[in-house]
Amino acid sequence: MKIHILGAASTQFGELWDQSLTDLLQLAINGSIKDAGVEPGEIDAVFVANMAAGLFEQQLHLGPLVSSMFDHQPPAFRLEAACASGGIALIAAQNALLSGSCSTALVVGAEKMTDVNAGRATAILSAAADQSREYGSTFPGLYALFAQAHMNKFGTSRQQLSSVTVKNHRHALDNPQAQFHRELSLDAVSSSALIADPIRLLDCSPISDGASSVILSTKKPNRKVPTIIGRGHAQDSLSLSQRKTLTSIPATTKAAQQALAQAGLSPADIPVAEVHDCFTIAEIMATEDLGFFAEGEGGRAAESNLTTYNGQLVINPSGGLKAAGHPVGATGIKQVAYLSKLLREQKYKYGLTHNVGGTGATAVVHIIKA
């Protein structure tokens, strides 16, 4: 049974002081319904991805909040997997579609992160780590461990990390909804404030508000739309102390292999991908773990412009988490929304999305066909 992506929409990503979580959800939903050309009454299940509205906004139970935006109040589910909440909501929606319990599902993700101060936001984001074993760790600190290990083992350089940011900020100029529309020089990135050695401010994705929505259906539409032809979903330990490697995210490799096998494709068939660049080192590791470049070659690939237009494949045309923004619950859905629009324009035949939770405890990969 085929999963058709009937429509997709994202809100502006950024510091949206005048929009609430509910406003953002409603905007993305309205946009995707309009884009899909379906009647609201055709939506027969709702999947809501959100990491931490309970912590940011004192609001749990988002399923009925979204369901009640429809007169017929379809059954609703809220999924959470830290920064991979969007990815697993997509998987849960496909399970429901393939089970026959619904035939057209709305998947919406949102996060409203700017209503608390930076200290509180940091505390909330660290709630996805396994605090009992990694007390005191922060996300930049954990990704700094990855970066140190990758630099030591493969010679990945400061300049290579910076080249990821420079590329993603340049790509974001094409995405009107990106949080940042500002080109950066390698020097600007390399000399930005040190956060957790070697990670600097401009290696980090930002704190963002935003929402994204896609409408998936097993019903054949009367026009050509992209379809999901492969999906992968893998787990690993929450704590890095339980891992065998600090230079890759094994769950990414596992999820990618599942998704590519299901699609009958190899990494070389993929011309475009939205990958989870919460930090620059994360994009470099992702391009290796997904099979686009050999182990240890991700940094050199970025530096040599193999991951942009006229290179080997385009990584993060939206600007990625770094420049388009990272409203956590929205991210995994925005990746599919953004790529599905590019694929509808027949710019590419296939696309891959890659969404990671925490430091790789959850990884979700999708393959989309134009």
Next chain:
Amino acid sequence: MKIHILGAASTQFGELWDQSLTDLLQLAINGSIKDAGVEPGEIDAVFVANMAAGLFEQQLHLGPLVSSMFDHQPPAFRLEAACASGGIALIAAQNALLSGSCSTALVVGAEKMTDVNAGRATAILSAAADQSREYGSTFPGLYALFAQAHMNKFGTSRQQLSSVTVKNHRHALDNPQAQFHRELSLDAVSSSALIADPIRLLDCSPISDGASSVILSTKKPNRKVPTIIGRGHAQDSLSLSQRKTLTSIPATTKAAQQALAQAGLSPADIPVAEVHDCFTIAEIMATEDLGFFAEGEGGRAAESNLTTYNGQLVINPSGGLKAAGHPVGATGIKQVAYLSKLLREQKYKYGLTHNVGGTGATAVVHIIKA
């Protein structure tokens, strides 16, 4: 395709000072695997129900936390729907099973609620309400509105409310894992401290720690086990101000009708049910909304002993949320776990479970066959 309940287990429910959230999850999982007689490696997906570990324990991303309890780290999902988190995790698991994406799924729910003080716990529980519209409301306050309306419209009495507590505390004597093993008199309930008129302390389910787990499979087992033959899942507004009635929970009726229709049964066929008695008035409304008694007759039915042994049907043989305890994420799963054990003992042919989120914004009903 049939959904077999291969095994089930719950931990002790109560104030478990010496057990962490992880301990409770592990205990329930081990118990259900042993009860099912499966190898851990046969579990090919994990569904985790939890309302608010992010708020109670600063721990999100429970999917991989549970997945990592298995050597093969199966794909994991965390579901949240306030007090119906367990119910929707069961629905999501069945979607996955029926889609063919897995064949044996573990569904586990847990909540660790006693590591914060009572004020903080109250604030966390109210995060499931729609705060933007009902600022200042508490759960007892909202259920007090239901109780006032029900008393005014149908003459439901203080004594009738108390009879629910007395029965559930008596039933809990049969459940070794119940939080309370203490018979109460009608007078003791009716004279307990007033919380939100007319709701008194002994009308309320307690703050509890605990976990429950069931193992569901589409594979036919080599022995007779109960099967899920009907399921219903319905939504309503988070806010009571959007409802047309304060004397019933329409989502319960909708979910029950779906589940009964799927099972091909009527309410009169059901000899035993675990219903969502977060407050005594909730049980009275549930027995009406589920179709066991006519509208307005739930209070009199409880008072006349129609909801206990040798009555019309047995409501809450476990002691319900009131006396067995209400570790929020566990509750919907414990209902199925408890009934499936009674059904395995051939005490009843059919059983019904009923799990509610918030004040009825989510309702999930299952019908189980021995």
